[in-house]
Amino acid sequence: MAAVSAAVSDCSPSFPSLTPPCPKAPPDYPDLYGKRRELLKVQVLEREIGFLQEELKSVEDLQPASRGCKEVHDFVMPNPDPFIPRGLKTRRSHGFWNWLCGKCCFNCSWLCCFGGCSLHLEKTSCCNCRASVKWQCCCCLKKKSCQHCCILPALACTDCHPCNGCTSCCTGCKKVCHCSNCTKACCNPCHLCC
């Protein structure tokens, strides 16, 4: 600062010497933001204390956990479950079968061809089975023994525009193919290039 003052005075003796700038310290504003934040935090905690005290009182009147465990048990036991194998009596099996038959898609008989006919009905054969066991025909296409039973729609990739010479990029194809086993790059949503 002194050197600057001296230099200024040496170079321009006709100008009065200037006092170098001396920035002032910032004024002591109250830290309102910090105070409000702190107050808010305290209020949240005090509210939480109130909730916890209420909960402590209510716990005094609570039933033990065994009551809830019994309710879970009593709810679960009588309910049939599509995933759980059970030996079914005739009357109940028709009800269960009807429940499965209600879910039909494509108006075709989705027959039980996984691992051969996995549903053994005494009175009907696999091919006469009308039940739409909808999930069990996953390998019908592969099993010759199932082909005369499994009626699957014969779909072809007619909805897809062929990708001329393109194996990975389908700039022209906007359609989503409806063939379940279509492997054409153009027939699946074109992620790589489109």
Place this chain on the structure above:
Amino acid sequence: MSVAELKKRHIAATATVNALREQLKQKRILLLDTDVAGYARSQGRTPVSFGPTDLVCCRTLQGHTGKVYSLDWTSEKNRIVSASQDGRLIVWNSLTSQKTHAIKLPCAWVMTCAFSPNGQSVACGGLDSICSIFNLNSPNDKDGNLTVSRMLSGHKGYVSSCQYVPDEDTHLITSSGDQTCILWDVTTAQRLSVFGGEFPSGHTADVLSVSINGSNSKMFVSGSCDATARLWDTRIASRAVRTFHGHEGDVSTVKFFPDGYRFGTGSDDGTCRLFDMRTGHQLQVYHQQHDGEVPLVTSIAFSISGRLLFVGYSNGDCYVWDTLMAKVVLNLGSLQNSHEGRITCLGLSADGSALCTGSWDRNLKIWAFGGHRKVI
């Protein structure tokens, strides 16, 4: 009052809160006279037994070119919507494996998707902090893409999970990294209620999952990185009805039990738990000992009877738990044709006859009962 005095009050209040929580924990422990497995054993129950081909993978849905993060079934007609790291939603006909829609998203970083109850719209959300709604019956734009019909903006963090209120196509609940859940009116794109946040008593970390009670759609439960699950009443946004402690890590997934009075949780601590909504009791812990690193729970779903709990893990396992006996009765991850990567999401079809799983291996798989039934 000065800031220093407020800070002292803050410290004192924190100590009081911790002391009260400890008292509450001890009182609850005294009420845990048994768990579900203990009660079931006392009734002479035995675990469900599966044969090697009882549950099979009967469909593999291929088409995503990135990790699958989320899936949801329609309430009818067996369609599935899936969301992937490839920035697309795909709508599948699960019976035929056909894709009916492939929706390119405005923001590729999607984390969740959901079908509307009528099956005509899908919602999704992710790192853009927006929940986008697509009407599946809308015409495509000139580029062949389905356009967004509504954008639900308001979250200040990523949208981690979304679910339509059952039987209400106009209401949807989202959870977010901003520590809140929001109930939306989809028609007007307005926020009807915000659950949690800075002042209201809510989660203190990212909320990762929501599940709405199918028996009482005014109630929903949320799971969070603050290691708690919270029960909410949509009519009372100011505070959670109850907070459920127990987990020792992020609660990444929550799902209501079929009876509507209990719900399950899954966590990064590797366990699942069953809580009673009305009493707050932890009724059961589903935990398997592991050598080495404990796999994280990523997703859960109950079978329609409640007897089975399907749990997806970060190591690709998909355990089927007997909920009554707290035993693992099957691992779908060890079956033929299982996923080759982390299971990120799973869900039951509306009729409960099939389970769909989604994975980092880019595929979705559908599992169903493939065993023998003998008609007597």
